[in-house]
Amino acid sequence: MVKIAVAGGSGNIAQEVIDAILATKKHQILILSRKDAVDGVSPGTTWIKVNYEDPDQLTEALQGVDTVLSFIVAHSDPGSVAQKKLIDASVKAGVRRFAPSEWASSTFEHMPFYAGKADVREYLEKLNKDKKVLEYSLFQPGLLINYLTYPYKSTNHIKPIATPFDFENRRALILEGSETSRITLTTAQDLANVVARAVDYEGEWPLVGGVKGGEVTLGGLIAIGEQIRGGPFKVERLNADDLKAGVIKASWKPPVVHPAFTPEQADTFASTITSGLLLGFAVEALNVSDEWNELLPDYKFTGIEEFLGEAWRNKP
Template sequence: MPTLGLAGGTSPSLGRAIVTALVSAPHGPRWNIVILSRSHHRPLWLRAIDPSSLRAQVQSVDYLSVDSLTRALESVDTLISVTSAIDGSQRQIQLNLLQAAVKAGCARFAPSQWGFGPTGMEAVSTTKEVVEGVWEECLKFRNKIECTRFNHGSYMNYLGHGIFPDPQPEMYEDEQLIRLKEGGGYAKGEDEACQGLHRQGDMKDGSGAFLISLKNKIAELPQRDDGKWPRITLTMMRDVGNFVAHSLELPKWEPSMTIVGETLTMGELLAHAEAVARCKLDVTTVTSADLGQRKLEALSSGDFMAQLWAELKLGYCRDRLDEGYLEPVVNRLCPEVKPTSVKEYLQRYWADAE
């Protein structure tokens, strides 16, 4: 049985999405999983789906030590990184993982560059600095290891923030475990809807949503300079995990493994939200000029998240392939995976919350 190394795999978002997709595969065990983490801690969701560590083992590593990483990867066939270090070490961690994967003889590696497509990541200064030079380094080792970049556009799960009560009721650990076991690693309610995505969107109502907040029936949507609605690719977190799990079976990876849940216009997104809310939303449109000013204000105040949201929305305003919307590469290679549409997502979780 082959082994997947998943750097940062204890995360409640992408790590959980990939691990649960592999552990719940309908045709039984196919991949073992070695989760690289800064500690041996096994989160509740992992204990719920693999209580005896039969499929997924957590290996404590020092991400800043190539030797530590190499030892952890000795039995690993494919290494995927979902790390999200916020201490300035994210870029170096990807370079160290690459070196360790080559030394350990891994066949495949995907650095942590999730989000916009490759050129889109380079166009956003807040993401460029953490990915700059990583892919070029990967190409230097193309005769020794197959590398790719997984991208998925924006997370559909931001639409779930604000649907459920805030704060969520506190529960004892035993009760949380029961709910997580029942849901295959996801507890019914906000956890199942948001799938580990933090409440960090920039909606003015503080819901944590991005673009649309169903909590207070408001929206802030980017518009192209010609007044038309730009396109956006939205993908549900669990669908990303499912696509990645299926891609492990592919005989060859493309250099860019872009994943698409659904690509639609901002206007179509608004129509779906208004249909499920059964009312018109209070909509604010923002242009590239508005967002350029907002970016400058964020830079002067040192507000990283405000800068990130402004730059992402500027990318949508440009309405370019690989930025706001993506080509469905993995969808084409793995047609058996049927991703969730925006309409399906909103109907499913809004109905649960009503």
């Protein structure tokens, strides 16, 4: 049994991971948060309110911790200050393993909303430049396929998020000419189970930790949607120059509805996120490698058609 600290542990993905680790009945979990304890957090955890501006208090909170899993939301951490201080405190406290707040893409091309993740990658790389100070892995599942069940929930904790692939209304937005670009889709449940197994993994964590549920082209994903939803999708193909300018020339735009965003931020970021995702999809930023699949060969991932077929069964 080891002690695991989860920073930003009240978040949606974090709670899925916490539940998976608790299900093993092996480890102690500390939830680190800048907030007071909230209702609805998984039982069997210890909540610690931390101040990321107080290195000594943060280091004290991490005493005896083996692994730190960070889910600090990038836009709530300007300059990645909190996450960098968490890394420093982890080193001072003698933490063995660290997972930065990745949980998405392999690269961040065209996606400025992920800039903080790139900053933390660079910080960790410099930390281990001369010798390994902290073992870490970049957990990358691509796009969580659970978002494609919007507006219906398909996990215990993750709230649905609209994407350019709108299965409910049988429509999609893509960059023109990107139908053959590939994307990785992984269920949140599989990601959480992999992290729970990674905590127990006896070997060294891979620096790049791809978690690959399934891979499909954008055109193939639309075809799957048409088959599952029983009719053609209205596909709008957008111009790259417009998207780079943050202009969405389409009949609709995915709304940004997420607990990490205020309504004002959601409205501001809607075009930025949509254009960034479409451009990112086109360059396969959301197509990831499969390091954890290789290290955990006995784990069976849920297939794309299997998951979406079941999720949309009997839906209007």
